Amino acid sequence: MGETTVTCLVATDDESFTYNKRISRLATIQEHKMILRAVERGVSEARIAAALNVNIALIRQKRTLLNGICPEAAELLKARHCPINSFRSLRKMKPLRQIQAAELMIAANNYTVPYVEAILAASDAADLVDPAAKKTPAGVTREQGERMKAEMANLQKNIKQIEGTLGPDHLRLVVAGRYVERLLQNDRLARYLDKNHGEILGVFRQIVAGLAQPVSSTEAGSNRGA
Numbered sequence: 001m002g003e004t005t006v007t008c009l010v011a012t013d014d015e016s017f018t019y020n021k022r023i024s025r026l027a028t029i030q031e032h033k034m035i036l037r038a039v040e041r042g043v044s045e046a047r048i049a050a051a052l053n054v055n056i057a058l059i060r061q062k063r064t065l066l067n068g069i070c071p072e073a074a075e076l077l078k079a080r081h082c083p084i085n086s087f088r089s090l091r092k093m094k095p096l097r098q099i100q101a102a103e104l105m106i107a108a109n110n111y112t113v114p115y116v117e118a119i120l121a122a123s124d125a126a127d128l129v130d131p132a133a134k135k136t137p138a139g140v141t142r143e144q145g146e147r148m149k150a151e152m153a154n155l156q157k158n159i160k161q162i163e164g165t166l167g168p169d170h171l172r173l174v175v176a177g178r179y180v181e182r183l184l185q186n187d188r189l190a191r192y193l194d195k196n197h198g199e200i201l202g203v204f205r206q207i208v209a210g211l212a213q214p215v216s217s218t219e220a221g222s223n224r225g226a
Helices: 028-040 045-052 056-063 071-077 084-090 095-108 113-121 142-184 187-196 198-212 217-225
Strands: none
Touching (some): 028 056, 028 071, 045 056, 084 113, 095 113, 142 187, 187 198
């Protein structure tokens, strides 16, 4: 066009531009609510299935996703990409156990069907909607099941302990990190570390770089809760 200069934005993030990277995928419960709202407004399930090019049975499954799920567990998982079949295992648990299972899934950042089934298998009969229907997973002995149950209980306890100290620990980390950042701004000190303690300097720089990264909405929510 004959122009010699152009106004532009320069991205300092080291990332690639791909189609999939720019997709903002709906969380499972968000998709459920959208389908439910469309149905309430008179849109038929068949029309939704045709528009999305999926089987109508899948639309019905998504529409009834939260049937048998307590509101507290649904609130915890509302922004998570949790497979539909994971909710099937959650429905077999009583409300309190559903909440505990959701917390375990979030702590482990694992929402897969096998993981939720493992939580179900490690649940006491008193925590299940139908204790008589409980089945031991194939290939798992009674001793392994008991060990799994104990490990799940220990993990639940650790989650509660971490939640209680997350806020103060994060505050101390930020304060210490800012102190390290100021130290590295001293050129003389930075040169000394580079010459004699390169490994320590590398760790310090990683700490400072970590402070510059934006906090995700999930982490921010956890810090507010703490």
